[in-house]
Structure formats: C-alpha cells, structure tokens
Amino acid sequence: QQQVKQSPQSLIVQKGGISIINCAYENTAFDYFPWYQQFPGKGPALLIAIRPDVSEKKEGRFTISFNKSAKQFSLHIMDSQPGDSATYFCAARGTSGTYKYIFGTGTRLKVLA
Amino acid sequence: NAGVTQTPKFRILKIGQSMTLQCTQDMNHNYMYWYRQDPGMGLKLIYYSVGAGITDKGEVPNGYNVSRSTTEDFPLRLELAAPSQTSVYFCASSYPEANEQFFGPGTRLTVL
Numbered sequence: 001q002q003q004v005k006q007s008p009q010s011l012i013v014q015k016g017g018i019s020i021i022n023c024a025y026e027n028t029a030f031d032y033f034p035w036y037q038q039f040p041g042k043g044p045a046l047l048i049a050i051r052p053d054v055s056e057k058k059e060g061r062f063t064i065s066f067n068k069s070a071k072q073f074s075l076h077i078m079d080s081q082p083g084d085s086a087t088y089f090c091a092a093r094g095t096s097g098t099y100k101y102i103f104g105t106g107t108r109l110k111v112l113a
Numbered sequence: 114n115a116g117v118t119q120t121p122k123f124r125i126l127k128i129g130q131s132m133t134l135q136c137t138q139d140m141n142h143n144y145m146y147w148y149r150q151d152p153g154m155g156l157k158l159i160y161y162s163v164g165a166g167i168t169d170k171g172e173v174p175n176g177y178n179v180s181r182s183t184t185e186d187f188p189l190r191l192e193l194a195a196p197s198q199t200s201v202y203f204c205a206s207s208y209p210e211a212n213e214q215f216f217g218p219g220t221r222l223t224v225l
Contacts, residue, residue, distance in 0.1 A: 009153065032212060043117075043203050043216030044156070089155060099144055099163075099207065100171065101214065105155040 003027075004092050006104030013111050019077040021107045023090035026071065030092035030102075035064065035075045038087045038106075047088070048075070080111045115139055117217035119204050125223045126194040134189040134220050136204030144207045145187040146214065147171075147179065149200040156203065162187055194224045 006023045013019045023033075034049035050057045050064040050073065057064045063076040077084055090104040120135045138145065143164045148156040148171075158171030162181040176198055178190040187206075191198060201221050205214040 006155070034212070034214075041218075043205075043218050045216065046213045049212055100158060100161060101146075101156075102172075103148075103155040103157075105153060 004090060004102050004104045006090050006107060008107060009105070010108045011110070013080045013109065015080065015082060015111055015113050017080050017111075019075075019080045019084070019109055019111070021075045021088055021090070021109070022072065023074065023104050024070075024072045025092050025102075027092075028071070029095045031095045032093040033064070033066065033073050034091050034093070034101075035062075036089045036091065036103075038089065044089060077109075080109075082111045082113045085110050117204055117206055117215050119202075119217035119220050121220060122218070123221045125225060126191075127225060128194060128196065130194050131190070131192050132194065132222075134191075134202055134204075134222070136187045136189065136217060137185050138187075138204075138206040138215070138217075139185065140206060140215065141184060142206035142208055142215070143184065145181065146205040146207075147177070147187070147189045148203045148205065149173065149198075150203060150219075151200050159189065159202075191222075196224050198222065199224045 004025045035047045036044035037047040038044040048059050048062045061078045066073040088107045091101045094100045117138045146161045147159040157173045160179040162168045201219050203219045204217040207214045
C-alpha cells in the first residue's frame, strides 16, 4: 500500500525559531505534494504545495523543500509564531487521474511564546 | 458561498445503529471525498467521487457506503455502526485537476 511517512509526531519550538517537518514517500506515482494546516476543531486547510519538478517553493515564512531522488519533502516554518501552533499534514496525490490523496500521520506543532 | 458544509457536528450512536453523514458543497466541484481522522493516524480516504453517479472506494471503505446523485451532495452511510467507526469524519471537494481540496468542518462520531 502506498504510504507517506511523516516525522516528528510532535514538535515544540520557541517563538522566532525554525520548525521543520519531514515526509517521505514510497511510490513514484505522485504528482503533487501539499501541506495542510489544521487547527483544533477545524478541517484541514491548504497551506502550501509543490510539484515534483521543482526543488523548493517559498510562500512568506513557509518553505517546501523537495528531493525527488530521495523521495522526501519537508516543510520549514521560519520565524515560528504562537499562531502557527496547529497540526500539519503532508500529503501526496496519485497520478492515476483519480486525484486520490495519501496523507501523512500529522505533526502537532506548539510554538512557545 | 458556504464552501463545504457537514451535518451533524456531533453524534453518538449505539452499536448496530445506522446513520447518514451529510456533505454539501456549493462550489460546483466535481470531485468529492470522505476521510476519517483518528488520533496519530492522519486522514484515511474512505470513498471518493469524480462526478454525479460515479463513486469509488478509498483505503478504508469497509462498513461504509456512499452515493452521489447530484454535484452538490455526497452523503456517507454507516449501516451497522461499530466502535471501530468512532472517529472524526471530514468531507472535501475539489475541481478536476485543481490543486486544492476544500475541507468541511467535520463530524465527530462516537459509537458506544
């Protein structure tokens, strides 16, 4: 079964620090790699995403780094803020045309003020 | 524009009872999805639909059924509730070939 492995399970960072969350996938049949942010009691919301033909994408304080040969991608949150405290999920979308997503197990981030 | 709406927000079922989780989107999205979220397990795809009248199984379809008679609605049916179905259920939708899934607020279901 296709898998996306995410680490760490939880992360505590000081305000202003860098948060790094990693994901690895096992199958090459993915064409889109989004990161979702989820606050307690809410549904996930798209944060940032990347395609495998790009090695890095930056949007404000959020950056995705993508290593196609290693089948790994990571989310970096620069200057982490208490408002970034949430659960983050990486995901990978299949190329079969059905647009099915496989999600990582999530990382609970807490940014200390 | 309400986006993706789900009802109910919370529900407690007894073992063996049945219920339907409702999902409606007003964005004219062709693709709709049902996920369940368990602690430490991420989101698992239950069923998805690529358009009215077309549905297919995801990773964890056992114990569930879906239908898609309209573009807007994608209800999820639990026929014989079991404790293993205790979870938070999310519905999502997207355009074909679009890069963003829009999620509803979720339904928290407890089966006792």
